[in-house]
Amino acid sequence: MRTFVAVADAGQFQEAAIDLEITQQAVSKRVANLERGLGVSLFERTARGVRLTLDGQAFLPHARELLRVAERAAVSVRPGERALRVDVLNRRIAPAVALQGFYRIHPGTELDVVTLSDANVETAIEAVRAGEIDATFRAVPGDLPAGIVAHRVLDDPVQLLAGPAHPFAGARSLTPAALAGHRIWIPGIKQGTEWAAYYDQLAEAFDLRIDAIGPNFGTEALLDAIADSAGLATLVGTGDRYIWPATHDLRRIPVTGPTPVYPHSFVYRADNSHPTLAALGRHLEAVRPAAPAEVWLPTWARRRD
């Protein structure tokens, strides 16, 4: 491909060969192979060099695009000059949606969204410190190491997600206290994470019955189960993006009085000068949702930073 583009630019095999630091015969072979593979002729051979055929002209911009994409792919993993790499707990929760919003406003930005495997807030912060990732969205219960900063950019109100047969299915809103004793499952929760710590404290505060999860068959299975159940519901973030079939007829019921919110912080190294990091930080400030009137937060998050 690179050879094809070089020849198209040079207008002759000879010169392209010099540019590529190979022999003219090698260029000839490469182009012949490419033409054979595509089944069309890309150049008209003339006495003074070559000229693109119609197929060649049509192919050229695609070839250039391919080289661009290949270059970007290589850059995406080259330490030092790589795209901004941001970790999210999973790709369906509010921070991932916020990142998508950022990308929509700044299309073409070099941004890689990843998910650390088997990570909790400590290992994620360690990954930030080590430079493995540029930033992470986490709830931060403890203290931060020196050089790491965190901004509370997304306090996401919790909602009940329930099927049509659930007693609260028709409610406009409900209080956390009203949930006492009801069975609640949380999708994808893992012990030892800050996510679990949050729901542990929430359960304790309002006497909720958040079931320890048995085998995790994935979010789809959970949503299926909720849709069919009169006794089972789940808690999700307002900004989360869970997609379920319309036939499930699931309802989101806001929780107020107080509103439990999940305190997502944007965590990064203070000395990271990646330009996209700064732009993303500004964007997150700008779209920061307004806080509900009366909120419930875990003890470790009550002083807002």
Place this chain on the structure above:
Amino acid sequence: MRTFVAVADAGQFQEAAIDLEITQQAVSKRVANLERGLGVSLFERTARGVRLTLDGQAFLPHARELLRVAERAAVSVRPGERALRVDVLNRRIAPAVALQGFYRIHPGTELDVVTLSDANVETAIEAVRAGEIDATFRAVPGDLPAGIVAHRVLDDPVQLLAGPAHPFAGARSLTPAALAGHRIWIPGIKQGTEWAAYYDQLAEAFDLRIDAIGPNFGTEALLDAIADSAGLATLVGTGDRYIWPATHDLRRIPVTGPTPVYPHSFVYRADNSHPTLAALGRHLEAVRPAAPAEVWLPTWARRRD
């Protein structure tokens, strides 16, 4: 790359190997080579298969994009299913600009803009008939073969392009008759083309002195010459896109009373059912410029079709 994506999808080398119809060892080698080339590790090897590393996660979307682009590149030259291929006389004149406008409104459309080499209207129409190209923008002086249709989509008013020292440099507009006797060069004109036929008739109608071009050193050289000359000017289309340095201080002077217009037709096969062709046709109708009050057209274009 394909192997990397297959492994990422399958979650293990073994299964990817079956999908790709090669051995597990070959997959292992390919991935190892890719990792060596990139200088990073893409997978964590586990007992039950593999899992993407952070670098792998960042790399994966780029790899998918690369495969998409490669596929599109191959399709672009595959007869029968290829992108709409449209010929323009050159990439700077109004039809090319119109195509760009179409692409801006319909981004991602499979559209290839090409330029037939050494073609005049007859050979271009023959190329349309043969299916080499889907459509061409041409002025059509003669009759069309059966099955080929042409729509006058773009009557482009001619303007004088002159340097600051030219006698008409300060004029707001001028009549074609006023140009009688003045030296005029036309960029890139070739004898035997419909382009030349148009200017031949225009010259005859108003007693213009359109110089047969000597050696053609390209448009840039022509613009340079005009910028410095008091006696030399050129005629360009209103919709043309010629870029020149600001220091040249070139001026476009509208020609009216009557306004010579160049009648670009959109020419294609009536039986071509390419969806993009229909969309492009509709777009061209929609953006069709209003005709000036009093126009001059060559005799063969006076009945508008």
Place this chain on the structure above:
DNA sequence: GCGAGCCACAACCATTGGTTGTGCGCCGGT
């Protein structure tokens, strides 16, 4: 008509990328 310039073909060889065979580590069942 002839030389210069450029591309294609042929012969040859190093490297690559595939195969088969094998070893090792991890997890799960007995």
Place this chain on the structure above:
DNA sequence: ACCGGCGCACAACCAATGGTTGTGGCTCGC
């Protein structure tokens, strides 16, 4: 605790690829 199955990596081997040099034929300009 041990054993067996599963899955990846390494080694040896071989065919195919992709480079090289050498040469021939074509076209254009002098």
